[in-house]
Amino acid sequence: SDWSADSWSDRDSRDKPGTTLGRTVPDGNVLFPDIFHTDHILFYERFRAYQDYILADCKASEVKQFMAEYLGKVLEPSGWQAIWRTDVFEVLVGVVDVNFSALKAVVQLSEPFLCESQDSSFTLECMQELLELKEHQILLQELWVVYDESGEFDQTALAIEHIRFFYRSIWRTWDEEEEDEFDYFVRCVEPRLRLHYDILEHRVPSGLVADYQILLSQCEELYEKFLNVRNSISSNDLDSEAENVSMVEGLKLYDKVEHLKQKLKLIENPVLRYVFGYQKYGSLQAKGLRPTDAKVIHVVPWTITASLLHLLARDKFCPESCEGLEIQFHRDPLTAVNACYEGDRVIICPGHYVVDGVFCIADSVELEGYGLPDDVVIEKQGKGDNFFHCTGANIKISSLKLVQHDAVEGILNVHHGKTTLDNCVLQCETTGITVRTSAELLMKNSDLYGAKGAGVEIYPGSACTLLHNGIHHCKEGILVKNFLDEEYDAPKITMVNNMIHNNEGYGVVLVRPAMPSEVKDASTQRTNGIFLFLEETPKTRNAQPAQAGDETACAEGSRQEQPTCVTDELELYKQAGTSEQTKGNYEIANVLGATSAKKSQIHKKRLSELGFTEADDNLMSQEMFVSVEGNQFKWNGKGSFGIFLF
Secondary structure (H helix, E strand, O other): OOOOHHHHHOOHHHHOOOOOOEEEOOOOOOOOOOEEEOOOOOHHHHHHHHHHHHOOOOOHHHHHHHHHHHHHHHOOOOOEEEEEEOOOEEEEEEEEEEEHHHOEEEEEEOOOOOEEEOOOOOOHHHHHHHHHHOOOEEEHHHEEEEOOOOOOOHHHHHHHHHHHHHHHHHOOOOHHHOOOOOOHHHHHHHHHHHHHHHHHOOOOOHHHHHHHHHHHHHHHHHHHHHHHHHHHOOOOOOOOHHHHHHHHHHHHHHHHHHHHHHHHHHHHOHHHHHHHOOOOOOOOOOOOOOOOOOOEEEEEOOOOOHHHHHHHHHHHHOOOOOOOOEEEEOOOHHHHHHOOOOOOEEEEOOEEEEEOOOEEEOOOOEEEEOOOHHHEEEEEOOOEOOOEEEOOOEEEEEOOEEEOOOEOOOOEEEOOOEEEEEOOEEEOOOOOEEEOOOOEEEEEOOEEEOOOOEEEEEOOOOEEEEEOOEEEOOOEEEEEOOOOOOOOOOOEEEEEOOEEEOOOOEEEEEEEOOOHHHHHHOOOEEEOOEEEEEOOOHHHOOOOOOOOOOHHHOOOOOOOOOOOOOOOHHHHHHHHHHHHHHHHHHHHHHHHHHHHHHHHHHHHHHHHHOOOOOOOHHHHOOOOOEEEEOOEEEOOOOEEEEEEEO
């Protein structure tokens, strides 16, 4: 739609012949007239409408006033028809006036009388009686404007759609009681509007959407109970026992509501939603051993040639005892994995397998490609959440190429137990690999690329070992999430001889809360309700190569002071690169270790405040185990290492 500023500030657009809006036929058996089709409005159109013309810089307590002023400019006060919709009936009405301050329309039943309801009790007399009880005033958001091709009522239909959408998807009953220090649009409207469209466009995991709806319902229910308790407290007799009980109950409800509101805000904020992540498949149930205690080798595909079967028997079957060995053949890898029990193996022959589903591996199984990774490709078809979910005690995946498209979550999520990736290629879509709290990942000799988030996300309390891998062309290379909170243990991280290059941001990023001194001293940038600090690391920042193809000129940080004892230019470049890579590895290990030590200091201080002067050695020695050496960081957009402070 071409929405000019004039069309919002006045009614000049009504002089243009013909409507610019579409029409739609109402559902149901009654032949209602067509209505304006207004529920297809794009994100930027709603964003502009609320920010520039409806809410502007109003406070939460001023929302209704600003709405009324906006409607007074664009809404036709009379002369149009609408369908009044409720949960139990629909009826055609005519609008004779508008009560702008109450956001209501004064209506009367249209002739002929058109009504559709779930039962036959809503007769003409019944509806007239209902309107009289309501003084003929109906909420504007309950009205759907009848289509008119002249274009005279376009702005009326759009204005009511914006009001309806706001009270259905944006407004919360507790918003008016929020502090008015901040712009309501920035604090509440924009994040909720973005979340709504992220959900529509399948950018939010389906489980997280369900959790959000549940949290919202719980918060609304508890807030209503809180209001009832607060209203029941009499100001005349606050010393009575009943009033004291009510006050205690009210405080408990208030704390619960505030806790739920914080969870909602965490999901609504796109940055925090990504940083803190979401756990969905952590409670997968393992099958355990087969009732017969037998272990099975599963072979994919269903039919193979005799020569390939001979090779499999020579390379894969003979090392095991052939007596009592059971082999099952399957059409595709997903079917084979779903048939596995504890200790089974899945051998996938060369081919390109397209699957529509999620690999949920809860038992200790081995998934192995027979050949090179590029010869054994598993590609995810259709939109969905994660590709692989691993909760087994000891899962091994090797010699496979995993390709992900149209995803919402990452390509592989390790929730519990240990997962080993060996000689794999991972072509990602959103996040790459996520290592959750209490989980362990060993990734070696593998290649990961294409993640729009981090290539590898390391959660607190996890263990992650990366050996001889390539991580490149991602948003960030490796992201280490905040572990300073009291309930979290520091992660154990080993990074040896990895090549981390060509990532948009940093090679390695640490996420942690800002300390008071950092908030005071550092320059901050306000972004979506959080403070974002990025520590530049000049000594490890990547320098672009002088010439394409000149490998000796690709060393990072060539701005460092060059050694005087080397006269050969080629040797100087090599030494500078080696020294810089060593500094990059040292700096990452040093900062991560220092952050872990800071956690120990905080924990020790808390124990001291509680009266524990001598802490258990095991409790106090939970510092991060960090081994970072031999890694190469090249051509990462912001440098080798950065810190995200919130």
